[in-house]
Amino acid sequence: MAFGPAFLFSLEGRVCIQGEGSAESARETPRRLSREQLSVLISAASMNLGSMMCYSILGPFFPKEAEKKGASNTIIGMIFGCYALFELLASLVFGKYLVHIGTKFMFVAGMFVSGGVTILFGVLDQVPEGPTFIAMCFLVRVMDAVSFAAAITASSSILAKAFPNNVATVLGSLEIFSGLGLVLGPPLGGFLYQSFGYEVPFIILGCIVLLMVPLNMCILPSYESDPGEHSFWKLITLPKIGLIAFVITSLSACFGFLDPTLSLFVLEKFNLPAGYVGLVFLGLALSYAISSPLFGLLSDKMPHLRKWLLVLGNLITAGCYMLLGPVPVLHIKSQLWLLVLALVVSGISAGMSVIPTFPEILSCAYENGFEEGLSTLGLVSGLFSAMWSVGAFIGPTLGGFLLEKIGFEWAAAIQGLWALISGLAMGLFYLLEHSRRRRRSKPQNILSSEEERTVLLPNEI
Structure with missing residues (x-):
């Protein structure tokens, strides 16, 4: 490579x-990092932190406010779910046309729009209730999803361009800021809402994101490249990349599954106060954020281990979801410490699986003739974001349906089964790939030994 x-x-x-x-x-x-690399890291970290806080701030209080405005639970779920759906569509478009639009412009414009629509969310309580309020919620949420897709696609491409030898390490390290955003968003939003009302959390956070825009305009370097000839279709139809895309989707769905289901299960099963439910989620977010840089470093230092980290992480994740309930066939009593332990281990195993996927896709693309440059980086970044969005849409939707029909224990086990299938399929592919390479190397070895004999025999005679 x-x-x-x-x-x-x-x-x-x-x-x-x-x-x-x-x-x-x-x-x-x-x-030592060069000045350019340091600037890229600061820009990407600010985007990850700000965007994840904007994404997660809605959870504590928006559903309650939306109900006051006449939105049903189904509509509220759709407002949350449309984010992932439109992020999926926007990621594919921005990944394809990254070179045409420009990485720096796409990154800065994405952050600017994200800050603006976050402020707009803060004034929605002034909109008349009923269909007008619901339509405005959908519109602002869709704009937020599109802006995030633009920023994250450009960010991943810039990082891969600036750190070609350490992609996994850098992406893993930046997951710390994504985790911080997810962890800090809900409590900060809840505190500001309780103290100052509905508008203040969105306005403050939106202004913080907007203040990052001029900073990134000054420090973020510009990268230019010619448009490439390849398409998303050619990328996703490569068998290895198709399987990795399936892995990304299954892991994203595992995260998304917990959003509408875990809090209800914990409140009902263990009778915890509502404030303690957030601490249960904290185990998953922190373990993922802390372990991701370690697995990124290991993935870059020992690239031959990436495939097995990916496979093993999926299998461990599957086992953890079997134990969340636990699934009734195991005949294990449901206990809070076991649930928290399963979430912590699941966060670690998710980092083990997610972080190697980007460099694996990139490596496979180059091996199959994709040109080296921003064009391919844009395709890979867009594909990664799109597949993650598919899981983020399917996970909560399917999870809520299964929770209602068969209960949390079986719903979590089915979600774990998805991770198990993707891990086994990926492992089987790697084994077949290894055996093919060994078969190809044998004829070459035989041929080289025969050539050596032909050269050496006349001298011996």
Whole structure:
């Protein structure tokens, strides 16, 4: 895998040779971040933190306010669910036309619109109740989804361009800021709502995001590239990438499944005060945020382990979801400590599986003739965001339906079964791929030994 004509990488990405320098200098890798890389990290971290806070701030109080305005529970669920659906569609479009629009413009414009629509959400309580309020909620939520899709697609592409050798490490490290956004959003929003009313949380958070826009306009570097010839269809129809996309969707659905189901189960089963339910979710978010950088570093240092991290993470996630209830066939009594432990381990296993997927897709794309540059990075970023959005839409929708029909224990087990199938399918593919490579290498070895004999025999005679 190579990034640019001046760099040649070994298969495991450990050796880097630049130009015609000495062997000693060629083995050295820069230990300090360049100014450009540091700027990219600051921009991406600010976007992850701000966007995740904007996304999660609705949870504590918006459903209650929407009910006052005449929205039913079904409509409220659709307002939440439409975010993932439109993020999916927008990610595919922005990934395809990233080079045409420009990475920096897409990133900055996405943050600007996100801050603006967050403020608009804060004035929706002034809109007349009924269909007008509901229509405005859908419109603002869709705009927020499109703006986030633009920012995250551009961010992933810029990161992969700035850190070609450490994609997994950087993406994993930035998940800390995504986790912080998800963790800080609900309590901060709830506190501001309780203290100052409905408008203030959205206005304050929207203004914070808008203040990040001029900062990113100044520090974010611009990258330019020519449009590529390849399409999403060619990318997703590659068998390996199709299976990885299935893995991403299943893991995203596992996260999304818990949103409408876990709090109801915990309140009913363990009679916890409502304030303690957030602490249960905290175990999942923190374990994922903390473990992601570690698995990113391991994935970059030992690329040959990526595939097995991906497979093992899915299998562990499946086991954790079997234990959330637990599933009745195990005949294990439901206990709060077991539920929290399963969530913590599930967060770690999710980091183990999610982080290697981006570099795996990128590596497979280059192996199959995709050109190296922003065009391919945009396709991969858009595909990753789109598949994550599919799971984020299916998980809560299917989870709410299964919870109503068969209860949390069986619903969680079915969700875990999805992760189990994707993990086993991915593992089987890797085993078949390994066996094919061994078969191809055998004829080459036989041929090379025969050539050596032909050269050596005349000398022996």
